[in-house]
Amino acid sequence: MAYHLLRLEPRIGYQDGLDMQREIVNMVAAGVIDGALLILEHKPVLTMGIRTDQNNLLVDNAYLRDAGVELFETDRGGDITFHGPGQIVAYPILKFRAFGLRLSDYMHRLEQIVIDTLADYDVEATSRPEFPGVWVDDRKLCAIGVRAKQFITSHGLAFNVHTDLTYFNLINPCGITEYQVGRLADYRYDVDIEQVKDRLIGHFNKRFGVTFEPTTLNELRQR
Numbered sequence: 001m002a003y004h005l006l007r008l009e010p011r012i013g014y015q016d017g018l019d020m021q022r023e024i025v026n027m028v029a030a031g032v033i034d035g036a037l038l039i040l041e042h043k044p045v046l047t048m049g050i051r052t053d054q055n056n057l058l059v060d061n062a063y064l065r066d067a068g069v070e071l072f073e074t075d076r077g078g079d080i081t082f083h084g085p086g087q088i089v090a091y092p093i094l095k096f097r098a099f100g101l102r103l104s105d106y107m108h109r110l111e112q113i114v115i116d117t118l119a120d121y122d123v124e125a126t127s128r129p130e131f132p133g134v135w136v137d138d139r140k141l142c143a144i145g146v147r148a149k150q151f152i153t154s155h156g157l158a159f160n161v162h163t164d165l166t167y168f169n170l171i172n173p174c175g176i177t178e179y180q181v182g183r184l185a186d187y188r189y190d191v192d193i194e195q196v197k198d199r200l201i202g203h204f205n206k207r208f209g210v211t212f213e214p215t216t217l218n219e220l221r222q223r
Contacts, residue, residue, distance in 0.1 A: 001034040003094075004220060005201065005212035008040040011085060014072050017042060020217060021154045024093045028152050032223050034098070037204055037212045038091040039197055042083035045070040046171060049078035049145050056080045056172040069167065076155035078132070078145035079175035086163040086183070088197055091156045092204070096148065099208060103148050107132060109207055110157050114142045116203040117159075117196065123187045131176060134159075139182030143174055159200070161185060161193045 006020075017040065024036050046057070046069060056079055057071075064071055069084075083089055096106040111127040114134040118125040118141070125136050134142035142159040160183035168181045184191050205211050 001210065003034055003208075003210045003212045004036040004215045006036060006038045006215060006217060006220075007197065007201075008038065011041045011043050013043050014045040014047065014070060014074075014083065017089070017091070018072075018074065021091055021093060023217070024220070025149070025152055025154055027220060027223075028093055028095065029150055033220060035092070035094040035210075036220070037201070038089075038093070039201060040089050040091075041085055041087060041193075042089055043070070044068060044082070044084040044167060045072060046080060046082055047071075047076070048073045048080045049076045051077065051175075052079045053175055056175050057170070058172065059170050064170070067170075069170070074155075076145040076147045078143070080171045081143045081145065081158060081173055082163075082167045082171065083158055084163060084167055086161055086185075086193065088159045088161055088193065088200060089156070090159070090200065090204070092153055094153050094208075095151055096153055097151045103146070106148075106153065107144055107146060110144055110146075111142070113200065113203045113207050114157060114159055116207070117200045118184065120199050121184065121188045121191065123184065131174070131179075133174070136182055136187065138179050139186070140173070140176070140179060141182045141184065159184075159196075161191060161196050
């Protein structure tokens, strides 16, 4: 079985990421490839999942425009969150049942991959049954939001490495008001985001028991 890694540079707009995901979902559905993992950073954007409470957006469109932050309504689960520089976004596009998983199991596996990655930096993290994502003490370092159609996943996780956390003041992140957002750089000042990407990809390989082989979208289109 062939699984592919697309490690995208430079930072991309959110619409470009959506378009790429949808194209690869169609490839998986058609049996052209078995699955893919996209690793990237987005330009500043707020995304609203299908369960978003509009009250969790704390500023108006004019403010976002002046701040250079896009706003998207999207088809993943969950509430509103921020994506931007210094944050690793991982979009696994997989047939989750091929791994013997239910969707809830799959989401827990994404959490565990980030927990494993943080452990590489001697940061002890956990998941919480009431709030999907990855936590260190009372700070949320990683948000999880997925979509599954015909048992094929899209969207995924957003892991704060050295993200500018002031962007989260524009929203109630994931609808949560009682806890704060955090980042790996709060615990390891010397962290290198490209190294963190390497470690995250390694844990994807281990936890799913496959090797995501580096490729490009153009190479996949030629298959």
